[in-house]
Amino acid sequence: MELFENTPAGNAHEFTVSELSGAVKRVIEGEFGRVRVRGEIGRVSRPSSGHLYFDLKDDRAVIAAVSWKGQAARLSTRPEEGIEVIATGRMTTFPGQSKYQLIVDEIEPAGAGALMMMLEKRRKQLAAEGLFDDARKRPLPWLPRVIGVVTSPSGAVIRDILHRLRDRFPTRVLIWPVAVQGEACAPQVSAAIRGFNALSAEGPIPRPDLIIVARGGGSLEDLWGFNEESVVRAAAASEIPLISAVGHETDTTLIDFASDRRAPTPTAAAEIAVPVRAELALRLSDLGTRMIRAGQSQQQRRRQRLTDLGRALGRPQALTGPARQRFDLFAERLEPALKGFVRARRDRLNALPLSLAALRGNLRNRRERLRDQHRRLPLGLTRQQARQAERLAELSGRLTRARARTLSEARRNIARDRDRIAGLAQRMILAGRRLLPSRRDALERLDRLRQTLGYTETLKRGYAVVHGPEGLITRSDEAARTPRFEIEFQDGRMAARPDAPPSRTARRSDPDKSQKTLF
Structure with a gap:
């Protein structure tokens, strides 16, 4: 007993x-x-690798949790510090740090209280960025030509919107x-808003003048996709005015704060989007009637004013009488004045030193100048022609040199391509030989295999093969019913009948040791 107690390790x-870490892990x-x-x-951590590291805790303990990159991309709820959730995953250990952890592949909020807390935290964060400011909201178009609707095509919402638009x-x-x-709600809605904004005004699909994001009523969980940050940012960044019509009048989502206008219901969104056509027609008719009446009244007032001013003008004869008298007075003085003017001009012309000899001299000078220009004209034409010929020769030389360069470059390219083709051909021949x-x-192996398996x-x-009129015969009763058949041997075929006498050389043998034959 004393010897056993003094043994250092015993039988452990x-x-x-x-080994110990692996056993704990298992x-x-x-x-x-x-x-x-x-x-x-x-303690949420999002490193550049794409993985998510966070803690799950209560008032007495903490569990490390990790969600790998592929799992994190599929999470319906993004982990945010301070919210209570239910995490689903598998427990494992991390031997490198001697700790256990939870590999999370799904996260869901732990009740409506957690959702409301997460919603309020996200609302404050986005509001601090200015996404909900009234200054950035755009006015809606008064009469949009094209309206883009982001909703489910199979629900009653789209039918209500189309029906109300058709009525109004x-x-x-x-x-x-x-x-x-x-x-799939949040990524598809944000992609739809960005898709409508990406359309070109001149493209085959017209760009909407107004966007309506609509959905019927539901619980907080059903409407949660419209509280996602991606949807809110897409609505805030939309260049096209946007109306949010998510849920009923009492339902509020974060897209309502980022949109340019909130509608209490999808039907109300259609009413906000367009006016009533009948009311517009009635208003236009009323304005047209008022315009006609105003024009008639204005015309009547102007006619009365013209009549009143006409009474103050007096008789037309009284206005034109003095002017006619002045015309008669000037007409009597016009003829003597014209005759005096002509006489004065004639006297001035006679006083000028003009003679026939001066006119002839001037004409002679003009003729000499014209002859001189005529003599100089061929010389000018010759010089111009020489300059043009020099210019043409220079262009011809440049063209010849350019053509020579082009031909030389083409020859070099042809030689290079010929060498390249020759090299490729040689490589192809060598590859074929290899x-x-x-x-x-x-091929020979396959042929031998074919012959072996044939x-x-x-x-x-x-062995032998029995051929009947309708194919191979594999049973004796089929051979007995066939009047005539052929038996194929190694070196050919021969005809046979089931009633033919057996060959004299045929010997009985043990059926277990030899093949049966008809001969």
Whole structure:
């Protein structure tokens, strides 16, 4: 007994660190394979690798949690510090740090209180960025030509919108089908808003003048897709005015704060989008009647004013009488004045030193100048022609040199391509020579395999094939019913009948040791 107590290690098994860590890992993963854990999220870390690291805690304990990159992209709820959630995943260990952790592949809020807390936190964060400011909201177009509707194509919402638009003012509607609840809701709605904004005004699909994002009523969880940050940012960044009509009048989502106008219901959104056509027609008719009456009244007032002014003018004869008298007075004085003017001009012309000799001299000078220009004209034409010929020769030389350069470059390219083609041809010949033996060996192997697997090799081992009128005969009763058939051997075929006498050389043999024959 004393000897046993003094033994240092006794009979206890010695584990390595890796063996012990592996045993702990197997125990934890076996006992807690897949679990759902409720707790508050704390210390969220998002490294550049795309993985998510966070803590799940309550008032007494903390569990490390991780969601790998592919799992994090599929999470319906993004982990945010301070919210209470239910995380689903599997328990495992991390031997590198001697700790256990939860691999999370799904996160859901732990009740409406957690959702409301998350919603309020997100609302304050986005409001602090200025996405909900009234200054950035745009006025709606008074009469949009094209309206884009983002909603489910199979629900009653789109039918209500189309029906109300048709009753009020028929206009063109583009429907972008999306999921209005579930995990696909947020990415599809944000993609639809960005897609409508990306359309070109001159493209085959017209760009909407107004966007309506609509959905019927539902619970907070059903409407949660319209509270996602991606949807809010897409609505805030939309260059096209946007009306949000999500849920009933008492329902409020974050897209309502980012949109340019909120409608209490989808039907109300259609009423906000367009006016009533009948009311517009009635108003236009009323304005037209008022315009006609105003024109008639204005015309009547102007006619009366013209009549009143006409009474103050007096008789026309009294106005034109003095002017006619002045005309008669000037007409009597006009003829003597014209005669005096002509006489004065004639006297002035006679006083000028003009003579026939001066006129002839002036004409002679002009003729000499014209002759001189005529003599100089051929010389000028010759010089101009020489200059043009020099210019043409210079252009011809430049063209010849350019053509020579082009031909030289073409020859170099042809020679280079010829060398390249020759090299490729040589490589192709060498490749063919390298590949041909292996292909020939493979073909011979396949041919030998074909011959080995074919029934002709079987015929060489003493077997025979019986051919009937309708195909192969494999049973004796079929052969007995067939009046005539052929038997194929290794070296040919021969005809046979079931009633033919057996060959004299045929011997009976043990059926278990030899093949049966008809001869």
